[in-house]
Amino acid sequence: MDVDNDTDRVERPEEEWEQRLTPAQYYVTRQKGTEPPFSGQYVAEKSAGTYSCVCCGSELFGSDAKYESGTGWPSYYQPIDPDRVVMAPDDSLAVPRTEVLCARCDAHLGHVFEDGPEPTGMRYCINSEALDFEPGEE
Numbered sequence: 001m002d003v004d005n006d007t008d009r010v011e012r013p014e015e016e017w018e019q020r021l022t023p024a025q026y027y028v029t030r031q032k033g034t035e036p037p038f039s040g041q042y043v044a045e046k047s048a049g050t051y052s053c054v055c056c057g058s059e060l061f062g063s064d065a066k067y068e069s070g071t072g073w074p075s076y077y078q079p080i081d082p083d084r085v086v087m088a089p090d091d092s093l094a095v096p097r098t099e100v101l102c103a104r105c106d107a108h109l110g111h112v113f114e115d116g117p118e119p120t121g122m123r124y125c126i127n128s129e130a131l132d133f134e135p136g137e138e
Helices: 014-020 023-031
Strands: 049-053 059-062 085-090 097-102 108-113 123-126 131-135
Touching (some): 023 108, 085 108
Antiparallel strands (some): 049 059, 049 131
16 A cells, blocks of 8 residues: 555545445445445455455454354444544334444445344444455454
8 A cells, every 4th residue: 555654534535435445345345335245255264364444454353353253244343443444324124223434534344233242242343345354364
């Protein structure tokens, strides 16, 4: 990523996002889409490492917080730092949900639910298309 500081705000015109991202990444992150369940490249990923925003490179989730939720999307019980994500109400379906956005660039990542494991009880259900994975230690 061409941004030096992981906390600097990243804003780009939509045309630039569309050029930088694959069509699937653009659909998920900039148009608030979702990938089909069990189709994402990180659903079954079990290696140690860090998951970052595909749009801006902000480190969002560690593999130590990843778990198998059975939902078909990579799931985490907490972000690396709560300030790295923003929650927003999502009333696009009949059932209200809570959207998860990257705090640095407003990329749509997925949704969060209150049915996850301890220690937080949260399930951050995140699209693989919204993430990059860097293998390594936590």
